[in-house]
Amino acid sequence: MVLASRILLRSNLLKVSQNLLKNNVSSVESLKYFSVSSINQADRLYTKKHEWVQVEGEIGTIGISNHAQEALGEIVYAQLPDVGTKFQQSDECGALESVKAASEVYTPVSGTVTEKNTAVEETPGLINTECYEKGWLFRLKLSDSGELKKLMNENQYQEFLKTDEH
Template sequence: MVLGSIMRSATKLSRSGIPPCCRRTFYSTDNKGRYYTKKHEWVSVDSGVGTIGISSYAQDALGEVVFVQLPEVGRTVAAGDECGALESVKAASEVYTPVSGTVTEKNDTVESTPSLINKSCYQEGWLFKVKLSSPEELQQLMNQTDYDKYLEESH
């Protein structure tokens, strides 16, 4: 019964005029509390610490990620700061932090195995964590619904 509902929704999406690259965001079931930037970074917050990564759209656009450079633990960052880099077989891209604070952790595993970003950009492929200094900055970011609309309108 649930599968039938999913298939009906997928059929509606395929006829909706939404480009295939953007449809996948509608299938996400683990998006509560995730906020996005227009540069396709995301942040989810738990107990004042934001976990940051890139969206499924971004990793798909980059292609196979082969190199990751992340900010060092202890570094203070401001929302919008460039704080890392990703390289793929197709392109290179800077990573910007969506929130201000102090880097508390970086994902060493993703630095040594960059393909995790392509396989699991929202779970194992997260990039770094920041202790938020200005939680009100989250209000400037897009929630999942707004991000989906942004993708639909701009890509």
């Protein structure tokens, strides 16, 4: 598992280096702004309802996108699914409430919940400050990895955000 993570990290670093060179960014100084979280963001997959999933092995970590947390505003309550709950792709699996709106959460993939982020239940504002890191919502064991093909990668999601469909 560690070896696979290192290979993936090196592969992502190579892609980033190639993109930097392609865009005439050749100085090492430019790389100081690059972080591991931006590498990981490339591995995230998104739904049209602004949830994301990041998969390691057969476990998917699920949260809401930066766009979604900005649209909601200050999140004050998070209702997350219980461990052991089974979901099908796109099932409603929780809710978030902010000072200005409430929103359902839908699972991007099918599976069984293995963990919920109790820190988010206790401090929902983590979603606003770190939606991709400490603000994740729950983890589940995927039951159909083929569903990942139906989701958008980072570039596709950014293009989707430019449309009126969201």
